[in-house]
Structures are given as C-alpha cells and as structure tokens.
Amino acid sequence: MIDCGLDWLGKFEQLHPNAIVLTHAHPDHAWGLQNGAPCPVHAPEKTWQTLKQCQIDDRHLINERTPTVICGITFEALPVEHSVRAPAVGYRISAGRARFFYGPDLLYIHDRAAALKGVQVYIGDGATLTRSFVRKRGDALIGHATVRTQLGWCAKEGVPRAIITHCGSEIVNGDERLLRAQLGAIADERGVEAQIAYDGMKLTLP
Ligand SMILES: [Zn+2]
Numbered sequence: 677m678i679d680c681g682l683d684w685l686g687k688f689e690q691l692h693p694n695a696i697v698l699t700h701a702h703p704d705h706a707w708g709l710q711n712g713a714p715c716p717v718h719a720p721e722k723t724w725q726t727l728k729q730c731q732i733d734d735r736h737l738i739n740e741r742t743p744t745v746i747c748g749i750t751f752e753a754l755p756v757e758h759s760v761r762a763p764a765v766g767y768r769i770s771a772g773r774a775r776f777f778y779g780p781d782l783l784y785i786h787d788r789a790a791a792l793k794g795v796q797v798y799i800g801d802g803a804t805l806t807r808s809f810v811r812k813r814g815d816a817l818i819g820h821a822t823v824r825t826q827l828g829w830c831a832k833e834g835v836p837r838a839i840i841t842h843c844g845s846e847i848v849n850g851d852e853r854l855l856r857a858q859l860g861a862i863a864d865e866r867g868v869e870a871q872i873a874y875d876g877m878k879l880t881l882p
C-alpha cells in the first residue's frame with residue numbers, strides 16, 4: 677500500500693496491507709497512521725523526521741535513489757519538489773518486467789530522466805489540469821505540476837501512458853465528458869495515452 681491518508685484512519689486495516697510505503701508526511705498521505713499500523717511502514721528519512729504524530733513501531737528507512745525490495749517489489753525513491761515542511765518523493769516501482777512511476781504530489785522531479793526511464797505507466801498528480809499551482813516559500817517553490825506539464829514530461833522521457841490520480845477540485849467537481857475531452861486533447865498533442873483514475877481501478881501491466 678502506498679500512502680495512508682487521514683480518510684483511511686481506522687479503515688485501512690481492513691485491506692490487510694503487507695507493508696505501507698510513504699511518499700511524504702502530509703495529512704492526506706500519512707495521517708491514517710496516527711494510531712499506528714499492523715504492518716511494517718517504509719519511508720525516507722525526511723518523511724520520518726516530519727511525521728511526528730504517528731505512533732508507528734515497525735519503521736523502515738528507504739534511502740533515496742537506492743532500489744529497495746519490499747514484499748518482492750522494488751521501490752526506488754526519487755526526490756520531488758512539492759513542500760518545504762513535508763519533503764516528498766515519487767517512486768519508481770518495478771516487479772518482473774512491469775515498471776511504473778508513482779508521484780501523487782509533485783511540482784517537479786529532480787532527476788526526471790532517471791525516474792521515468794523505461795517506465796510503462798506514469799501515475800501522476802491530478803491537482804490541476806492546466807491552472808498553475810505554484811507558490812514561493814523563501815527560495816523554494818512548492819505546489820503541484822499541472823497535468824499538462826506532467827504529460828510533457830512523459831512525452832520527453834518516452835513514457836507511453838499516464839494515469840492521473842489524487843485529483844483536485846478541478847477534476848473532482850468538473851464535468852466528466854468535458855474533462856475527458858480536455859485531457860484527451862492535451863494527451864494527443866503530446867502523443868501520450870492518458871486517463872483519470874477512479875476508486876477501485878485495477879491495472880494489469882505486461
Ligand atoms: Zn502533499
């Protein structure tokens with residue numbers, strides 16, 4: 677299971693996860709673990725430092741840029757720009773020949789080429805389709821890349837398919853047909869196949 681937001685508090689146990697891997701310490705990604713977890717939890721050092729309010733006993737460290745095997749699946753954490761207070765990573769994930777990238781909250785990926793090389797599916801940040809969502813904090817930039825920008829990354833790095841998840845109000849409250857047309861147009865321009873994720877979605881990778 678990747679991330680465990682506050683809306684999963686008291687509920688995620690029913691999924692019986694073998695392990696949980698965290699991208700960052702924001703409430704919508706980690707605060708479902710406030711009462712602990714019945715399984716090992718894996719996260720980068722910066723996430724453990726910023727995740728104070730959770731009583732997790734079985735903590736495991738993921739070193740950034742180091743492939744780490746968890747339950748037979750290889751996770752490589754790549755730092756992404758997103759928040760100063762809750763530094764985030766995206767994961768390059770592989771099992772057998774299947775390889776995908778998961779980055780639910782990101783403004784940019786520091787080493788994008790390394791993150792996306794040979795990736796079959798990019799699973800990215802649905803905070804905003806085309807409206808800018810960038811703020812300045814001191815010298816740092818925080819926020820979210822638009823879907824348009826992320827599909828541009830996919831095109832540049834040769835990733836054929838993108839799935840948009842963790843959607844913001846623009847997508848959640850938007851008209852589905854209109855959104856599909858908008859997303860389709862952006863994706864077609866970049867030669868990428870794109871779709872918006874839905875609850876319970878399953879994906880089979882060749
Ligand atoms: Zn976040």
Ligand SMILES: [Zn+2]
Nearest residue numbers: 702704705781
């Ligand atoms: Zn988030």
